[in-house]
Amino acid sequence: MNLATQIRGGLIVSCQAPADSPLAAPEIIAAMAKAAVLRGAVAVRINTPAHIQAVRQAVNVPIIGLWKQTLPAYPVYITPRFADAVAVAAAGADIIALDATARSRPEPLQDLIQRIHNELGKPVMADIDSLENAAAAVAAGADWVGTTLFGYTETTAHTPPPSWSLLSQLVEHLSVPILSEGGIASPTMAAKALGLGAWAVVVGTDITGIDLKVQQYVAALKANTDLS
Amino acid sequence: MNLATQIRGGLIVSCQAPADSPLAAPEIIAAMAKAAVLRGAVAVRINTPAHIQAVRQAVNVPIIGLWKQTLPAYPVYITPRFADAVAVAAAGADIIALDATARSRPEPLQDLIQRIHNELGKPVMADIDSLENAAAAVAAGADWVGTTLFGYTETTAHTPPPSWSLLSQLVEHLSVPILSEGGIASPTMAAKALGLGAWAVVVGTDITGIDLKVQQYVAALKANTDLS
Numbered sequence: 001m002n003l004a005t006q007i008r009g010g011l012i013v014s015c016q017a018p019a020d021s022p023l024a025a026p027e028i029i030a031a032m033a034k035a036a037v038l039r040g041a042v043a044v045r046i047n048t049p050a051h052i053q054a055v056r057q058a059v060n061v062p063i064i065g066l067w068k069q070t071l072p073a074y075p076v077y078i079t080p081r082f083a084d085a086v087a088v089a090a091a092g093a094d095i096i097a098l099d100a101t102a103r104s105r106p107e108p109l110q111d112l113i114q115r116i117h118n119e120l121g122k123p124v125m126a127d128i129d130s131l132e133n134a135a136a137a138v139a140a141g142a143d144w145v146g147t148t149l150f151g152y153t154e155t156t157a158h159t160p161p162p163s164w165s166l167l168s169q170l171v172e173h174l175s176v177p178i179l180s181e182g183g184i185a186s187p188t189m190a191a192k193a194l195g196l197g198a199w200a201v202v203v204g205t206d207i208t209g210i211d212l213k214v215q216q217y218v219a220a221l222k223a224n225t226d227l228s
Numbered sequence: 229m230n231l232a233t234q235i236r237g238g239l240i241v242s243c244q245a246p247a248d249s250p251l252a253a254p255e256i257i258a259a260m261a262k263a264a265v266l267r268g269a270v271a272v273r274i275n276t277p278a279h280i281q282a283v284r285q286a287v288n289v290p291i292i293g294l295w296k297q298t299l300p301a302y303p304v305y306i307t308p309r310f311a312d313a314v315a316v317a318a319a320g321a322d323i324i325a326l327d328a329t330a331r332s333r334p335e336p337l338q339d340l341i342q343r344i345h346n347e348l349g350k351p352v353m354a355d356i357d358s359l360e361n362a363a364a365a366v367a368a369g370a371d372w373v374g375t376t377l378f379g380y381t382e383t384t385a386h387t388p389p390p391s392w393s394l395l396s397q398l399v400e401h402l403s404v405p406i407l408s409e410g411g412i413a414s415p416t417m418a419a420k421a422l423g424l425g426a427w428a429v430v431v432g433t434d435i436t437g438i439d440l441k442v443q444q445y446v447a448a449l450k451a452n453t454d455l456s
Contacts, residue, residue: 009453011445022262022286034250035439040446058250187448194452203445211263213435217239218268220415221429224422225237 003062003094003123004144004177007200010042011190012064012179014204015055021211026054032208034058045181045202049091056092064125064202065093075154076105078127082115089120097146100126100137101153110140117141125179129153131169138176145170146179146202162189164196171197231290231322231351232372232405235428238270239418240292240407242432243283249439254282260436262286273409273430277319284320292353292430293321303382304333306355310343317348325374328354328365329381338368345369353407357381359397366404373398374407374430390417392424399425 013036017023023032033044033055043062046052052065065088066079079085079098088096096116100109113124126137127148134145147170151161161183170178177199184190190201205212241264245251251260261272261283271290274280280293293316294307307313307326316324324344328337341352354365355376362373375398379389389411398406405427412418418429433440 009449011442011449013442017263020266022259022266025259028256028259031250031253031256032438035245036442038248038250039439039442041442187444190445191448191452194449201445201449207438207441207445210260210435211267214239214241214264214267214269216415217418217429217431217435220419221237221239221422224419 004199006062007042008177009194010200011036011040012043012045012181012200012202013041013207014045014181014202015051015208016045016047016204017208018211023210026050030054030058036207037061042200045097045204046093049087052088052091052093062094063092064095064097065089065091066097066127071106073104074106075103076101078148081106082112082119085112085116085120085122089116089122093122095125095144096120096122097125097127097148099149100128100140100142100145101130101133101149102136103153109137113137113141127181129156131166131173134170134174138174142176144177144179144199145174146181148179148181148202150182152182162193164192167193167196167198232427234290235270236405237422238428239264239268240271240273240409240428240430241269241435242273242409242430243279243436244273244275244432245436246439251438254278258282258286264435265289270428273325273432274321277315280316280319280321290322291320292323292325293317293319294325294355299334301332302334303331304329306376309334310340310347313340313344313348313350317344317350321350323353323372324348324350325353325355325376327377328356328368328370328373329358329361329377330364331381337365341365341369355409357384359394359401362398362402366402370404372405372407372427373402374409376407376409376430378410380410390421392420395421395424395426 015032029051037059045064067084076099123143125144126142128134129149180193180198181202184203185206243260257279265287273292295312304327351371353372354370355374356362357377408421408426409430412431413434
């Protein structure tokens with residue numbers, strides 16, 4: 001069964017933790033991934049070769065792999081260079097996710113996608129923030145598109161994700177699987193994304209974002225205490 | 229600073245995982261607790277001596293300890309016997325949480341609370357499901373009351389937690405700290421509980437319940453796929 005068929009209609013759990021979190025240890029990320037698969041996730045999305053390698057040994061489902069890299073000269077940070085993709089593939093990822101927004105980047109998008117196809121033999125998931133970027137990514141060879149970066153780039157930061165209109169446009173205009181990712185914060189929202197034609201739904205913070213959720217709760221309680 | 233002052237207005241994170249989960253390993257529960265404290269939790273709530281012991285070595289904040297025990301003859305399952313409380317205290321818990329509903333139990337509530345005070349020197353958190361049970365628990369010596377079991381007992385199962393009216397009644401009628409626990413599923417709800425007079429707020433599933441949340445998402449997506 002090919003990868004796209006394996007994930008169709010399913011939940012993909014992004015298992016990540018901030019680098020300074022006690023939960024960022026590879027064996028803990030692997031345990032999160034294992035628990036997600038045990039409870040029905042069809043795939044997982046994992047950042048950094050070390051985590052991908054640990055997860056690869058723990059689960060058999062497809063791994064969407066990426067490597068977030070902060071490059072001083074470029075805003076693009078999800079698997080921005082071919083060398084990053086090489087490490088992600090070597091660690092065991094089945095699909096390489098990369099930033100496919102129109103922002104300045106160290107290597108041309110088309111070259112990057114074609115090298116990943118030709119030299120690594122892996123499909124590419126394009127993380128985008130607009131229909132234009134998505135269409136350009138597909139034209140450059142991207143196999144899947146994710147709404148991942150909507151709400152996280154300069155041009156979209158004013159609107160919190162998810163964007164249902166973006167999802168609908170992508171489904172309507174593009175012929176590749178569209179993954180709804182970013183801002184999905186309840187099972188109801190996930191079902192809505194599927195109903196709008198998403199091929200599959202990626203959820204991170206609401207399931208595995210323990211650090212961030214604690215911060216959100218603490219901030220809300222503090223705000224309340226300051227008022228009383 | 230006494231325990232009650234330490235937790236006032238704060239977030240208490242319940243770090244638990246189903247026994248069959250890859251996340252149920254003591255070192256992972258300890259990492260969850262450590263992450264929660266790193267991000268601002270004032271205390272943690274931990275089940276089983278093995279997890280309490282691991283968490284005790286990882287954090288300095290107060291631990292509300294309990295031991296869920298399924299007893300064939302009794303519906304009460306949160307730290308139902310003095311022997312359970314001994315193990316919880318020995319593992320390093322600062323407060324012993326126990327089921328203080330009016331259901332049949334292996335040892336009288338008043339005896340259990342007084343033995344925990346006199347022989348273990350620990351305060352007791354009474355997990356209840358009604359104002360009457362809470363009042364009886366306080367009369368029997370309970371130091372704190374938690375709304376923990378509302379919605380989880382035969383008499384309250386028809387109403388999903390949290391019960392804001394129960395919380396308000398407890399705050400109004402009782403003079404001990406009232407902890408809002410059970411069904412708190414967003415920072416907004418947590419702030420509301422504090423606004424209604426909760427001494428502190430306990431959150432479990434929405435922050436650390438990875439297994440259960442994946443199941444909820446998978447069920448919602450499956451229901452959607454079955455429809456389309």
